[in-house]
């Protein structure tokens with residue numbers, strides 16, 4: 047397998063599980079022989095703000111952050127946040143996004159409106175070569191825990207990457223607390239099948 | 243084994259590997275996790291001090307008895323500790339001492355972007371700067387040896403991007419206690435070296451200057467600095483994470499990568515100049531290396547091309563380089579950029595400084611994306627105080643902590659916020675001049691312990707009249723729930739009697755002191771009105787634990803759509819779960835933790851509590 051550069055941007059809202067998902071992505075890269083770096087800015091994340099995490103795979107990675115306009119994959123945990131980070135995607139890059147809305151305060155109080163899905167899709171289309179919308183949160187709730195949405199998204203992503211599902215499963219088993227391993231494995235498979 | 247560590251975790255690992263047993267510090271983003279990860283290693287001890295100056299003094303005390311130690315802080319913490327820093331340099335160290343300071347280019351979570359490499363020159367001590375996690379771990383040992391060989395504290399500088407990014411570190415398979423067990427230690431007296439009275443300090447100053455000269459000689463060959471040969475067209479001088487960006491943008495250049503940011507190696511600069519046609523200096527924030535090299539008479543490209551303000555990235559370095567004519571655009575004409583702001587040059591100086599890099603305009607359809615600003619958490623105890631202060635039309639001098647978010651709309655209830663501990667002094671000054679409106683200082687418990695006590699004392703000692711509200715949630719919440727003297731627990735998890743702020747302020751001379759529960763809005767309003775309108779100096783301690791720390795949860799109240807007439811009062815408290823549904827409001831039962839502030843605020847009785855208790859019981863969280 048060639049160690050072609052892959053840059054991933056994960057975007058969501060504090061508390062949605064972008065950190066676990068990016069940790070899994072990191073370990074999958076390392077297990078597959080890549081040099082890996084990851085970057086995220088903490089701080090206000092707990093307070094319901096936007097969060098973003100960047101993971102880079104390559105033969106040798108220098109910068110811990112992605113160059114704007116060069117990300118290969120944009121993994122969106124929330125619709126507004128995917129839209130916000132669209133500019134990071136390289137032309138023809140791929141978007142895998144959770145069809146799930148968390149209204150920010152200005153929308154709740156009626157001072158702003160939440161964009162329509164079609165508007166967000168148009169925005170993404172101007173940049174992306176492929177867009178996959180997934181009802182990851184409702185699929186996750188069906189499995190019994192909405193926090194599994196991130197692992198479902200990773201399942202979808204895995205279908206686009208060269209390594210076997212086995213590599214992903216092994217990493218998930220390593221990173222997730224034992225009593226949640228089964229659920230997470232199921233969630234990963236749900237994601238994988240959704241796009242197959 | 244290979245392990246991906248954050249820069250902060252790597253520094254902690256490096257300290258443990260270097261046999262350092264003592265870590266000190268005061269929390270502050272992005273430095274906080276260093277001490278938190280350090281105490282997980284065997285055989286070590288860590289302590290949160292009330293502020294950065296105390297942290298450095300304790301670390302210096304440990305050094306006095308020949309032990310290695312470090313003190314961690316965020317960039318502005320070094321200002322608080324700087325008095326002690328200068329003295330430490332004069333007295334010199336015995337055990338190795340690192341002042342670990344995390345700078346924040348880009349203002350991710352700080353009020354300024356000060357470049358603490360300058361403290362190396364200012365306070366006259368070495369500055370070590372790693373550029374990824376592997377170096378962050380490895381350089382710690384070098385820095386301790388440097389400190390012990392040269393009897394000087396060393397500034398160990400990281401930045402937000404290094405602290406909070408992860409890269410590969412060679413990690414031990416097993417973790418044992420490292421370093422010699424401490425036998426009976428003895429403090430060895432040496433007042434000539436440890437009392438900077440003028441008679442000693444004059445000598446010390448001369449010794450420090452000589453030490454710096456010797457250290458710059460050492461810098462020429464030390465392992466921290468590295469010359470990476472490449473093309474003879476371009477030489478890059480850089481350090482820290484900017485090295486990584488520069489490596490991506492100029493893959494073929496010759497690099498002088500500095501791990502010792504101060505003192506600087508003159509001969510290495512001269513060697514580089516003889517190797518390449520042109521030198522560029524790629525450094526975040528101040529032109530620190532640039533000025534040094536220019537002073538040697540070597541022409542360089544620096545802040546005339548690479549920005550003075552903000553954080554670098556691959557894009558910033560690339561676009562600045564293209565605009566400065568150092569690099570061809572990748573596909574000329576296809577990329578539109580917004581030009582960078584520049585400082586107007588003083589007339590005749592001929593030098594322009596670039597403030598920002600040009601930004602690539604990525605063409606996207608216009609779409610209004612509502613921002614998602616941080617806000618007080620659902621159920622946060624601070625909310626009630628700011629709601630009441632807003633109603634009382636008080637002018638609020640706030641301080642730094644979660645409660646700074648009281649400044650956000652719709653509360654808009656903080657009007658000034660300076661550095662930590664400033665609120666109380668500000669209000670005293672404003673009152674002194676005769677301002678008659680309702681003015682008040684609002685300060686958190688950790689901030690009060692940090693630097694709120696001297697200004698509170700100043701009020702009583704000078705017949706002041708001002709009111710201070712201490713919002714006491716029993717923890718340092720903003721930076722992730724570190725213990726403080728009011729918590730009742732040490733960093734190592736040992737129980738200790740909590741220090742009560744009402745006792746402190748009574749001892750400081752305050753006679754009018756009240757302790758209230760902010761969830762009782764009626765009483766909060768009554769007590770705050772009384773204090774704001776009184777002419778005696780007073781303190782209100784507002785006590786309720788941080789709900790994120792306790793995870794206390796109750797069933798969410800429910801809006802009765804028949805009764806709600808959309809008056810909007812509940813929306814005014816700025817609580818995320820309360821949503822505008824057009825005809826009425828609605829409360830998101832997943833986000834809401836059932837604090838019932840909104841129940842109290844609703845003038846129509848349309849919001850119905852579902853708490854079955856008196857507020858004291860806890861329900862399992864969802």
Ligand SMILES: Cc1ncc(C[n+]2csc(CCOP(=O)(O)OP(=O)(O)O)c2C)c(N)n1
Nearest residue numbers: 270642643644645686687688689718719720
């Ligand atoms: C000199 C300095 N050191 C550290 C910090 C980082 N910092 C910001 S707020 C804060 C303390 C917040 O705790 P507290 O006052 O108890 O308020 P809370 O967040 O709990 O509401 C700290 C340590 C800073 N801004 N300045």
